[in-house]
Amino acid sequence: MPRSHTTPADTTDSTRLSLPIRGMSCASCVGRVEKALLGIAGVRHAEVNLATERAEVQVRNDVATPSLVAAVEQAGYQVQSETLQLAIQGMSCAACVGRVEKALAKQPGVLSVSINLATEQAYVQQLPDLDPQALCAAVAQAGYQATLITAGAQAGSPGRLPLWWPVALAALLSLPLVLPMLGLLAGAHWQLPGLWQWLLATPVQFWLGGRFYRAGWKALRAGSGNMDLLVALGTSAAYGLSLYLWLSAASDATPHLYFEAGAAVITLVLLGKWLEARAKRQTTEAIRALQALRPETARVVQDGVERTLPLAAVQIGDRVLIRPGERIPVDGQILEGQSQVDESLITGESLPVAKGPGDRVTGGAINAEGLLQVETLAIGAETTLARIIRLVENAQAAKAPIQHLVDRVSALFVPVVLGLALLTLLGWGLGNGHWQQALLNAVAVLVIACPCALGLATPTAIMAGTGSAARFGILIKDAEALELAHRVQTVAFDKTGTLTLGQPRLARLLARDEPQARVLALAAALQRGSEHALARAVLEYAAAESVSIPVANQLKALPGRGMQGELDGATLYLGSQRLLTELQLSAGSLAGEAEQLQQTGHTLAWLVREQNGQRRLLGLLAFADALKPEARAAVAGLQAQGLRVVMLTGDNSGSARAVASQLGLDEVRAEVLPEDKAGIVNELRAGGRIVAMVGDGINDAPALVAADVGIAMATGTDVAMQAAGITLMRGNPLLVADALDISRRTYAKIRQNLFWAFIYNLIGLPLAAFGLLNPIIAGAAMAFSSVSVVGNALLLRRWRPMAGARQPALRQQEPKQ
Secondary structure (H helix, E strand, O other), rough: EEEEEOOOOOEEEEEEEEEEEOOOHHHHHHHHHHHHHHOOOOEEEEEEEEOOOOOEEEEEEEOOOOHHHHHHHOOOOOOEEEEEEEEEEEOHHHHHHHHHHHHHOOOOOOOEEEEEEOEEEEEEEOOOOHHHHHHHHHHHHOOOOOEEEEOOOOOOOOOOOOOEEEHHHHHHHHHHHHHHHHHHHHHOOOOOHHHHHHHHHHHHHHOOOOHHHHHHHHHHHOOOHHHHHHHHHHHHHHHHHHHHHHHOOOOOOOOOOOOHHHHHHHHHHHHHHHHHHHHHHHHHHHHHHHHOOOOEEEEEEEEEEEEEEEEEOOOOOEEEEEOOOOOOOOOOEEEEEEEEOOOOHHHHHOOOOEOOOOOOOEEEEEEEEOEEEEEEEOOOOOOOOHHHHHHHHHHHHHHOHHHHHHHHHHHHHHHHHHHHHHHHHHOOOHOOOOHHHHHHHHHHHHOOOOOHHHHHHHHHHHHHHHHHEEEHHHHEEOOHHHHHHOOOOOOOOOOOOOOOOOEEEEEEEEEEOOHHHHHHHHHHHHOOOOOHHHHHHHHHHHHOOOOOOOOEEEEEEEEEEEEEEEEEEEEEEEEEEHHHHHHOOOOOHHHHHHHHHHOOOEEEEEEEEEEEEEEEEEEEEEEEEOOOHHHHHHHHHHHHHEEEEEEEOOHHHHHHHHHHHHHHHOOOOOOOOOOHHHHHHHHHHHHHOEEEEEOOOOHHHHHHHHOOOEEEOOOOOOHHHHHOOEEEEOOOOHHHHHHHHHHHHHHHHHHHHHHHHHHHHHHHHHHHHHOOOOOHHHHHHHHHHHHHHHHHHHHHHHOOOOOOOOOOOOOOOOOOO
């Protein structure tokens, strides 16, 4: 039965929310959740239903939903949420972004909001089952337009006319107005009649420039300002002054009019916005290239008949036929056929990979040669390609920590500019009584101010950087990892599968008082069913030797130490030196050979039998795992950048030292239990050092989370990739240096963009205020400031990794027909 707690209150200023809660198992859980919710000021009612796993909460309108979620999580439970994607129209600068974020964050049920000015999209995390139209209405109330982006839909659709037509028309109308001003530079004196100037300037001002009035009015009505408001006010002042001078002049007089200033400024701003839009589109090429790799149909074999189906109709388990030259439509396993498959979109490696029955293939890859029949294992959002697209999209949507400073500055930018323009007007007008010049100087202040450049400086660099990295198999899934990676001082590697191939083989088997075949059979009995790399090596060796493997019972993993099981009334142990020490046994006559094997980099496992309270060492297994060919160069490359390279491994110290000697590592930590890796990472972080952890296994996940930057190799487990901020789609350790390099270059672009955006305004505004800038020159400078910021970010598209000369992974090549 649900329980209810209510505090009498007026409900006119309150909101009811339904929180889906996970993790409750009994009535005491219900009580804890209710107590946590009622402990928040402003919560008037809380009713938790264990059967539906929901909490119905009535709160004051000023209570933020994230505080409710935090209270539930602090009590030890989870609140389910969903993320919606909205296309926002009408934003022109960082001030617009702040206003839309504020409007969305106020909505009941919204947990967090992130808006990317470059893509003009909002990512809203909210409670499930809420009406998206309420979010769109909130955006409309703030003066903008929002549209829900559904899965597979595009954020916008092209219009019938090319996007450049307003710029071209405005330029044609403005050119006759500007030519007389240019003629003055050559000593010519000609001027269009006032009527002609008015006829040319008016459509530019109010038709082509109408967007600035509409957006500026919406911002003003919402109690704030943006770039559009500055342009509208500045050009209107020039237009209004010209209209006044023209109408008030004597019939035989030819007053100097300023229609050209307003028309030219609008034309230049429109040109700047068009160039900016073109440049911003280039920053999203990585996403579009990935999306273009998904075929729309698949050939499915059903009851021996080949049918062409829409990709959405393909089910898991379906048999899909892929002909030579076609893109593979699904993730699956090859049932029939041999071929070379180009998986460069996933791995960044340009060479095709040989595939045959039993091998996995990835949707979007190209089948180069043979006819393949593939069993579908993943479709839709669960395919590797879909997950990669989500990772890149999420990284490009997220805000880097430095962006929060920019947001705070941008919130004050427009009010400060308006105040400076007013001071300029009054200062010049009251100072020398020349109000025409005062107004023109104030117009120059308004039109040179550019909050756009501030708003675009960070997101465009992040989008270009993450897109370039994705082209070469480096997936950066959060902006914080991208920003932190450039400051890394220490790189910690897990050994197996990261610096080594992760394919150990049983190199030596030493028996003590037992036949070697018997020792091998007992070891294989303990390892049967295990997926560990060492277990596979034992079983493969036993199969090669045709050894009959007995069945052991009560098998149990000893984390970081080995395995144990029961066989023929005895307990068997197979594990590391640590396990041997715990069992209070010594190596005895095997000590000498064990020492030699350790010194040559072998991993040792000891086989022990315990019966009737007596423990006896039966033998020793020595495993060899070759280093990756690139491992030495990867370590040397990181050290050349001034980084300290550390290796963490559960292997014995002798084997670890041998590997460290071959690779030239700065430090090695051996015999590390999986649960201790995170502690060592925290130890390495002491003193404020920034640490990156590189791993690929489940046991690396805690250390990847503990590190400032977690780097996972996609050749490992999904758990490791989920825990890491950066995923390398190939198992090449050289990509670690590449990931840090693209981070450094991206952060450098962010700093350059912010520097120029701030300096531009710091220099331009005083020059305009002191009357040293013509409004047309000021408008041109404002228009091209944001273009220069985006253009600077686009230079990241020229980045190439150091890990060998490769073709881009996202090249858009058409399959053979």
